[in-house]
Amino acid sequence: MNAFIPQPVPSGTVVRSGPAIVFDRVSLVLGRTEVLSDVSLRGEPGTVHAIVGPNGGGKSSLIRCLLGQAPHTGAIAIDWPREPGRISYVPQALEFDRGLPMTVMDFLAALVANRPAFLSPKASVKAMILAALAEVGMEGKAGRRMGALSGGERQRVMMAQGLMPAPDLLVLDEPMAALDEAGARIFERLINVLKARGTTILWVEHDLAAVRRLAGRVTGLSRTVLFDGPPEAELTPERALALFSHRAGGAA
Numbered sequence: 001m002n003a004f005i006p007q008p009v010p011s012g013t014v015v016r017s018g019p020a021i022v023f024d025r026v027s028l029v030l031g032r033t034e035v036l037s038d039v040s041l042r043g044e045p046g047t048v049h050a051i052v053g054p055n056g057g058g059k060s061s062l063i064r065c066l067l068g069q070a071p072h073t074g075a076i077a078i079d080w081p082r083e084p085g086r087i088s089y090v091p092q093a094l095e096f097d098r099g100l101p102m103t104v105m106d107f108l109a110a111l112v113a114n115r116p117a118f119l120s121p122k123a124s125v126k127a128m129i130l131a132a133l134a135e136v137g138m139e140g141k142a143g144r145r146m147g148a149l150s151g152g153e154r155q156r157v158m159m160a161q162g163l164m165p166a167p168d169l170l171v172l173d174e175p176m177a178a179l180d181e182a183g184a185r186i187f188e189r190l191i192n193v194l195k196a197r198g199t200t201i202l203w204v205e206h207d208l209a210a211v212r213r214l215a216g217r218v219t220g221l222s223r224t225v226l227f228d229g230p231p232e233a234e235l236t237p238e239r240a241l242a243l244f245s246h247r248a249g250g251a252a
Ligand SMILES: Nc1ncnc2c1ncn2[C@@H]1O[C@H](COP(=O)(O)OP(=O)(O)OP(=O)(O)O)[C@@H](O)[C@H]1O
Pocket: 030, 031, 033, 035, 053, 054, 055, 056, 057, 058, 059, 060, 061, 062, 248
């Protein structure tokens, strides 16, 4: 058992809650496209907040604004309950050159240990990586080349990266897109473990059934906020149909 990897919290334990995330009138123009217009929403501490919407609706762009990678206007605040904690980000599936010689272990070690991939990782880092890979059902695959992994396996590796060490704020951009049934079950279990630990999770997702199961709140986004509230109230069958036949930027 590795202390860095999120484990179920024994009942009765006082959990340390993650931060609130506040987007206040955020707008973003890229080239001549108004990608986000006056977006305000609040992710409460220690909750799973899902963002859903059509392709091109601005979900990934909103995350890029949060990560400081897009020239937005308006304000974004991460309100930590005490001192700032750890933020993890799991991006949409990354593409790798099939010939890339880097192994899964090299890749994760370079990310978490902050040192070049040609230096072999310390034993403690190696143990943490192996434990994280086991958490995502990738035991025995540390020596595989990144370029030789399937899309779902790459997604699992990215999820493992997001767990080391356990985050206080986890930002997920369509983490389930390439996962099979088993991968989706692993993902859901990890989300539930992190939720019980008090992690704040901001989660871009297209699978509305998974959002209903896991999220405490959901925001519909298509350039502007279309709706915001508890999934059971907001994700009615009519709403779900309208959401994905909605053209980005059109009226709700
Ligand atoms: N660098 C850029 N320059 C101009 N337009 C951009 C740029 N990056 C993104 N866009 C546009 O911004 C809009 C929102 O893109 P974004 O990737 O945020 O949508 P999304 O909701 O995450 O979509 P998906 O569900 O397909 O992942 C799209 O119309 C996209 O073409």
